[in-house]
Amino acid sequence: MTASTEVKIYPKPKKVCKAVAREILKLTQDSPQQRFDIALSGGNTPKKLFKILEKKHKDTIPWDRIHFWWGDERCVPPTSEESNFKMANDFLFTQVPVPPQNIHRVKGENPPEEEAKRYAEEIDSSLTHRGEVPVFDLIILGLGDDGHTASIFPNRLELFEEKRNCVVAQHPASGQNRVTLTGKVLNNASRIFFLVTGENKAMRVSEIMNNDEAAKLLPAYYIEPQNGSLIWFIDEPAASKIT
Numbered sequence: 001m002t003a004s005t006e007v008k009i010y011p012k013p014k015k016v017c018k019a020v021a022r023e024i025l026k027l028t029q030d031s032p033q034q035r036f037d038i039a040l041s042g043g044n045t046p047k048k049l050f051k052i053l054e055k056k057h058k059d060t061i062p063w064d065r066i067h068f069w070w071g072d073e074r075c076v077p078p079t080s081e082e083s084n085f086k087m088a089n090d091f092l093f094t095q096v097p098v099p100p101q102n103i104h105r106v107k108g109e110n111p112p113e114e115e116a117k118r119y120a121e122e123i124d125s126s127l128t129h130r131g132e133v134p135v136f137d138l139i140i141l142g143l144g145d146d147g148h149t150a151s152i153f154p155n156r157l158e159l160f161e162e163k164r165n166c167v168v169a170q171h172p173a174s175g176q177n178r179v180t181l182t183g184k185v186l187n188n189a190s191r192i193f194f195l196v197t198g199e200n201k202a203m204r205v206s207e208i209m210n211n212d213e214a215a216k217l218l219p220a221y222y223i224e225p226q227n228g229s230l231i232w233f234i235d236e237p238a239a240s241k242i243t
């Protein structure tokens, strides 16, 4: 964790998600006329965020200017309960006026390697670049219990040196294929928000925040935007072991 990293702690997951939703509103309103590219995280944590975006900001966020992407996706059909797209579709895209052409999903039903290549090309042809690396305006990340982020797992730390935008990675326990952005794309974002809630994340959060030796094995520790900002939005249970 560097000195420029901000850490915001809230009593409950709902407050965490309300704060992130307000930031998204502000960021998108502050860039009038421009498109705004957001990469979403998967897993369970963003569900509350999607509900709040719909409930509180349906009429105020300029949905037509936001393009939605994913930091990672499970290689499953879009109808699967495990699909990160399905979660966002059920709780956000079917509830707010996002133009369908602004939704850039990873096609989890395609052969994984082909899809990683196709998604990398779609990113390259749609986003602006800094150097040769695409720039997301905002990437929202989660933290797995094992310290993974996006689908960069602890056994794949070399993905922070990878030259491609996207690769296929396997979940270490289930072997499930995932398509994930690589470290160079994550760390080239203009902003990264970590959204972390729950006591089960407390140990990993404390290792990262305290710069413990153990953190060096955790992919989330290597999230450090080179030309952007990093904010951790955490609830009190997840922050409870920070010393």
Ligand SMILES: O=C1O[C@H](COP(=O)(O)O)[C@@H](O)[C@H](O)[C@H]1O
Residues within 6 Å of the ligand: 041, 042, 043, 044, 045, 046, 071, 072, 073, 074, 084, 141, 142, 143, 144, 145, 148, 149, 150, 151
């Ligand atoms: O597998 C995944 O896990 C992480 C964390 O998920 P959560 O359920 O603990 O919120 C998530 O950020 C990642 O995108 C996802 O595919």
